[in-house]
Amino acid sequence: MEIGLFCARVNVLILLLALCSPCKFIQSPMDYGPLSFLQSTSTASMDFGRIHFHSPSAVLRPQSSADISLLLTFLSSSSFNKVTVAARGAGHSIHGQAQALDGIVIEMDALPSNIQIHRKGEDETAVSYADVNGGELWIALLEESLKHGLAPRSWTDYLYLSIGGTLSIGGISGQTFKYGPQISNVLQMDVVTGKGELVTCSPTKSSELFYAVLGGLGQFGIITRARILLQDAPQKVKWVRAFYDDFHTFTKDQELLVSKPDLADYVEGFIILNEQSLYSSSTAFPAHLNFTPQFHSKGSSKVYYCIEFAVHDNSFEDINAEQVVEEISREMSYLPSQLYTVEVSYYDFLNRVRMEEMSLRSVGLWEVPHPWLNMFVPRSGIKEFMDLLLENISPHEFEGPVLIYPLLRDKWDTNTSIVLPDAAADNDKDPVIYIIGMLRSTNPARCPAECLEDRLRLNRRIARAASSSSIGAKQYIPHHRSPAEWKGHFSQHWDRFVARKMWFDPLSILAPGQGIFPRISISSL
Incomplete structure (x- = not known):
């Protein structure tokens, strides 16, 4: 066992010497004992965002936690001061967060399945x-x-x-x-x-x-x-959609629904900017909708809103989902005759976005740039944020859904590293925050590189304005371009975040794609 471990360490040393050599002389896939390093790095240099393409020097496909531990133990105790490591799961990040330029990407899907x-x-x-x-x-x-x-x-x-x-x-x-x-x-x-x-x-x-x-x-x-x-798990779900033409009424009904956790099991919503956002498969609903919104009238644009909620049909709890939907809907103020209900299996409901993926893949529009922006917005700033959003996007040209729905603060543990907006100063017990997801897609045929950069700049402008004191929003799945912006993002939690980094990753080896901490050499400690 000791001989095998020694050989493994020697092989890692050989690999890292190659990585740190200016010649980068690894030319083909090689197997180093228990650790499988591959030179093929094309997949690890991209993600769902298709915005950044940072190539690592090697990819590790571990067969156990011990493989990962061996690599990081060596890096944290060696003089290879420039090597960083990123763990890559499904590669669904947007801004290269799971990439490691000239470092090592660990492909986590290589771990043997064992549920x-x-x-x-x-x-x-x-x-x-x-x-x-x-x-x-x-x-x-x-x-x-x-x-x-x-x-x-x-x-x-x-x-x-x-x-x-x-x-x-x-x-x-x-x-x-x-x-x-x-x-x-x-x-x-x-x-x-x-x-x-x-x-x-x-x-x-x-x-x-x-x-x-x-x-x-x-x-x-x-x-x-x-x-x-x-x-x-329930076997079936009552899936409901209700439509609105007034933002205040829309959010009031959403907050009504989240106040009834004993009745509703799922609450989301989205903004209907144009025909595409209503009828595309990304917001598909397995029923005919007799809804014909008027997006343009007398030279002005109008947007609509949709609440989506679901009730589990729990036979083991003797719950009649249809009666629950009727009870809830009686208290709502949606547009007359604009509530639709279907029954689907629990699996199909949870896996509903898969249909959109397959549809977009079939026409070559899945693996395209995705300049997404996700924001947590306190209830006190939600109207101002919505005005900001609609002032900065063109509703008739926007491609992709804009999700919006409320969350409750008391469901989040403040000990974790996640950052939520501060409660309003005049109401520090306000339980509601909103998540807004601008899930925009960019077709390269209609939006080349310069257009994509314009959309990214627009996202940054919206995020900066939304982070102002009047709105007080925070990014979810955050992306910032400087240490100062990261410090502002964490605000009063920054010192705790830095302290935890020093405890658990003092050399800043991990997750270089986030751009939060620069790599540190052993000699500088």
């Missing part, structure tokens, strides 16, 4: 949970857990994302108001720190690392395994 489902026993304090590798996709966990009649409580809209990836940023969807984000539904994790330490952490064991990693943007450790809370 273990544990159903609670008769003990009332016990819970059901799943143990799953950090590189596994949420869709795989859904499919496996449903075999046992179980499912995670909190989701993202798109399920082909990695467990470790979404736990590193938050993980939100229409269930967040009820169960909190995905980072509020994890019980335990195995994490490899930037120092190479493999640590099992939880709220009661190595808790500082546990909370640092959750929402920590990959800065403190690499999640190799997570224990995800499960609950009984």
